[in-house]
Amino acid sequence: MAARRARNDTASNQANEPSSQVLKLGEDRPLRLDSGKTLTPFQIAYETYGTLNEARSNAILICHALTGDQYVASRNPVTGKPGWWELMVGPGRVVDTDRFFVICSNVVGGCLGSTGPASINPDTGRAYGLDLPVITIADMVRAQVMLIDHFGIDRLFSVIGGSMGGMQVLEWAASYPERVFTALPIAAGARHSAQNIAFHEVGRQAVMADPDWCGGRYIEEGRRPEKGLAVARMAAHITYLSETALHRKFGRNLQDRENLTFGFDADFQIESYLRHQGMTFVDRFDANSYLYMTRAMDYFDLATDRGGLLADAFANSPTRFCVVSFTSDWLFPTAESRMVVRALNAAGASVSFVEIETDRGHDAFLLDEPELFAAVRGFLDSAARARGLEPVL
Amino acid sequence: MAARRARNDTASNQANEPSSQVLKLGEDRPLRLDSGKTLTPFQIAYETYGTLNEARSNAILICHALTGDQYVASRNPVTGKPGWWELMVGPGRVVDTDRFFVICSNVVGGCLGSTGPASINPDTGRAYGLDLPVITIADMVRAQVMLIDHFGIDRLFSVIGGSMGGMQVLEWAASYPERVFTALPIAAGARHSAQNIAFHEVGRQAVMADPDWCGGRYIEEGRRPEKGLAVARMAAHITYLSETALHRKFGRNLQDRENLTFGFDADFQIESYLRHQGMTFVDRFDANSYLYMTRAMDYFDLATDRGGLLADAFANSPTRFCVVSFTSDWLFPTAESRMVVRALNAAGASVSFVEIETDRGHDAFLLDEPELFAAVRGFLDSAARARGLEPVL
Numbered sequence: 001m002a003a004r005r006a007r008n009d010t011a012s013n014q015a016n017e018p019s020s021q022v023l024k025l026g027e028d029r030p031l032r033l034d035s036g037k038t039l040t041p042f043q044i045a046y047e048t049y050g051t052l053n054e055a056r057s058n059a060i061l062i063c064h065a066l067t068g069d070q071y072v073a074s075r076n077p078v079t080g081k082p083g084w085w086e087l088m089v090g091p092g093r094v095v096d097t098d099r100f101f102v103i104c105s106n107v108v109g110g111c112l113g114s115t116g117p118a119s120i121n122p123d124t125g126r127a128y129g130l131d132l133p134v135i136t137i138a139d140m141v142r143a144q145v146m147l148i149d150h151f152g153i154d155r156l157f158s159v160i161g162g163s164m165g166g167m168q169v170l171e172w173a174a175s176y177p178e179r180v181f182t183a184l185p186i187a188a189g190a191r192h193s194a195q196n197i198a199f200h201e202v203g204r205q206a207v208m209a210d211p212d213w214c215g216g217r218y219i220e221e222g223r224r225p226e227k228g229l230a231v232a233r234m235a236a237h238i239t240y241l242s243e244t245a246l247h248r249k250f251g252r253n254l255q256d257r258e259n260l261t262f263g264f265d266a267d268f269q270i271e272s273y274l275r276h277q278g279m280t281f282v283d284r285f286d287a288n289s290y291l292y293m294t295r296a297m298d299y300f301d302l303a304t305d306r307g308g309l310l311a312d313a314f315a316n317s318p319t320r321f322c323v324v325s326f327t328s329d330w331l332f333p334t335a336e337s338r339m340v341v342r343a344l345n346a347a348g349a350s351v352s353f354v355e356i357e358t359d360r361g362h363d364a365f366l367l368d369e370p371e372l373f374a375a376v377r378g379f380l381d382s383a384a385r386a387r388g389l390e391p392v393l
Numbered sequence: 394m395a396a397r398r399a400r401n402d403t404a405s406n407q408a409n410e411p412s413s414q415v416l417k418l419g420e421d422r423p424l425r426l427d428s429g430k431t432l433t434p435f436q437i438a439y440e441t442y443g444t445l446n447e448a449r450s451n452a453i454l455i456c457h458a459l460t461g462d463q464y465v466a467s468r469n470p471v472t473g474k475p476g477w478w479e480l481m482v483g484p485g486r487v488v489d490t491d492r493f494f495v496i497c498s499n500v501v502g503g504c505l506g507s508t509g510p511a512s513i514n515p516d517t518g519r520a521y522g523l524d525l526p527v528i529t530i531a532d533m534v535r536a537q538v539m540l541i542d543h544f545g546i547d548r549l550f551s552v553i554g555g556s557m558g559g560m561q562v563l564e565w566a567a568s569y570p571e572r573v574f575t576a577l578p579i580a581a582g583a584r585h586s587a588q589n590i591a592f593h594e595v596g597r598q599a600v601m602a603d604p605d606w607c608g609g610r611y612i613e614e615g616r617r618p619e620k621g622l623a624v625a626r627m628a629a630h631i632t633y634l635s636e637t638a639l640h641r642k643f644g645r646n647l648q649d650r651e652n653l654t655f656g657f658d659a660d661f662q663i664e665s666y667l668r669h670q671g672m673t674f675v676d677r678f679d680a681n682s683y684l685y686m687t688r689a690m691d692y693f694d695l696a697t698d699r700g701g702l703l704a705d706a707f708a709n710s711p712t713r714f715c716v717v718s719f720t721s722d723w724l725f726p727t728a729e730s731r732m733v734v735r736a737l738n739a740a741g742a743s744v745s746f747v748e749i750e751t752d753r754g755h756d757a758f759l760l761d762e763p764e765l766f767a768a769v770r771g772f773l774d775s776a777a778r779a780r781g782l783e784p785v786l
Contacts, residue, residue, distance in 0.1 A: 034655075035655035036655075130657065133655065134655040134656060134657075191645065192645070193636060193639070193640060193645075194636075194639040194640050194642075194643045194644055194645065194661070194663045195631065195634075195636045195639045195640075197645070197661050197663050197664065198627075198631045198639065198663050198664075198667055199628075199631060201627070201659075201661075201663070201664045201667055201668075202624060202627045202628045202631070202667070204657060205620075205623070205624050205627060205668070205671070206599055206602075206624045208657075209599075209602075209603065209620035209621060209623070209624055210602065211604055227598075227602035228602060230598070230602070231595060231598050231599045231602055231624065234591075234594070234595045234598060235592075235595045235628050238588065238591045238592060238595070241588075243586060243587075243588040243723075243726075246586070246587040246588045246591065247586060247587050247588075249587075250587045251587055252584065252585075252586075252587065252590070252694060252697070260692060262427070262428035262429075262526065262527040263527060264523065264527075264597060264601075264684060264688065266594075267691075268587070268590050268594075268691065270587045270590050270591050270594070271590065271591075271594045274591055274594055274595070275594075275598070278598070291657060295657065298660075298661065299653060301645060304645070330636075330723075333636075
């Protein structure tokens, strides 16, 4: 079994990588970065689910979002919580691990086992901090290609991801079209908008304003910019929801049902909800990684990177696309998905487009959205028949 | 001349109130607050423009927004910039100071001469800080009523304001209907939404996370939470614009036209624009005042304060209303204005409603929007005839 062989090839877990498999790439296999620098040595932490078939044709790569991780369908050892997309991925689920071999890796620049700013810089023996080169979406994908090569997979049956994960999907399809049979970018776009860059910049400034950030060297100082990172998360979290959802869920409901306190504690439920989001986030995420992840999204612009015409990014693409957006997503509005669809049409690619009616905003891609599941299931089933994958027994 | 007499009655300027008139209200005239507390002594800094007629029937009160001030149509002595609404208010302007007597006062809780958290608490001899009771929109209006009484004005010809100023307009009309001939709430609503409370909470947390905030006692510590306040302003500023306007103005344009820097400096123009907004704001605004102003908006809910039915707030209102919204305003979307209009209709009030097509977002009320000027001019002219105000000679 290829999957099992792969497991045995890789190094065992380290103390700060509680359960993932890790692919270590030595100085003979550096990661070329868009910045012109190289990252070496480096490593990729990943999880797999299901079994790679003999033809190595049933592999699906799941790409995670800004603060996601490789635990797409298994318990996250840091938070103790279920995998972040267990509604979508698992035995009998839409992305059926009884049928497909699912790979999910922590992106380079992340903080859950892949090389990131909290990793040790071999040149100094200290954590990289901001000495880690800036990582782009293309860099993340380039590392994923090395992981896929490691499994001996020539062509992925599918690359699937939402938000920043969707950006990686588009990058995969644009840069490695022959290696991607189907691509599912969900709640994403081919570039980050000015407003989205603006929100990210607020978050970065919040982190860097925290004196415990120490110019990015907080690890060796034994400090953590928790307050700044919490503020960044709070601001970002608002953009993941929708006004309608916030109104429905919280409205102007008070913590104490009767009375305003006439003070600055959390009077409204939305306030304590947001504070909770901020506080729990700092327990699971590295502040510098947050800077790197947001920067990667800001830098993403598939058209500019291809000379200005988005359609050129997909010229002669053999990949089948299914683009999904949500009506109430104001971080990646449907217009951004339509722009991708138009470019794919102009490039003559095979594309289906689904806009899903929901009031749950950007986060809808992670939630129980039956229409989303139906769309993805239908698309994958059809593609599996075309690819000649045997049906589930 | 009543206006001149009023000027002579008031105290002269203090060092930190560079040019405004100030009405000082002693312990015999305390300000009753919604919190149940009283503020005494306290003072209101204000500017006037034009001349109050003999009948005292041509007075217009302009209510300022969150970080506004009394310098609606004259140079702000702190920033050295023109008045914040000189496009709307001044000789020959829509709110014509050759015709109307215009009053604009700094709200209680503010930081430009009216009593606020930076003022000296007479009980301690130190700045109030968070010992100032929480101020509500109704409290601000109650103080304005005392200012209007001071001028001997029974009935204002109009109360006009945008955003938090529009909340004050609605509060005036609801609580003092006989004293308001016309009311123009612009880009406002009868309550603050969950999403708006959420953004305000992010801003407050950013301020309070700054160690230079010192639990609100930064003045006596000789410090200023500039970084936290700048982050708060940056987050808020995004909500004042629209995605379309940001895209048109900045898009993904780079500071250096050619190259990404692959770092965390401001690569994109939107980033340096936002940083500039944050940095200039801290020079003109007090951090604690920012907490108080945001709290006042969060607490505003005209319906709940009146037993739950918004229409009840305007029952038998003699006031003529003109409600204005902007299509791209997502802080106070048109739906919020429509809710006010429906309540006014249900209450049998006289109301006209104008939704102005613009892509400039919430800030449109401060900008050169010819449709806005035309609507306000037409409404005021018609009302002036009804009120028997003589035409401009």
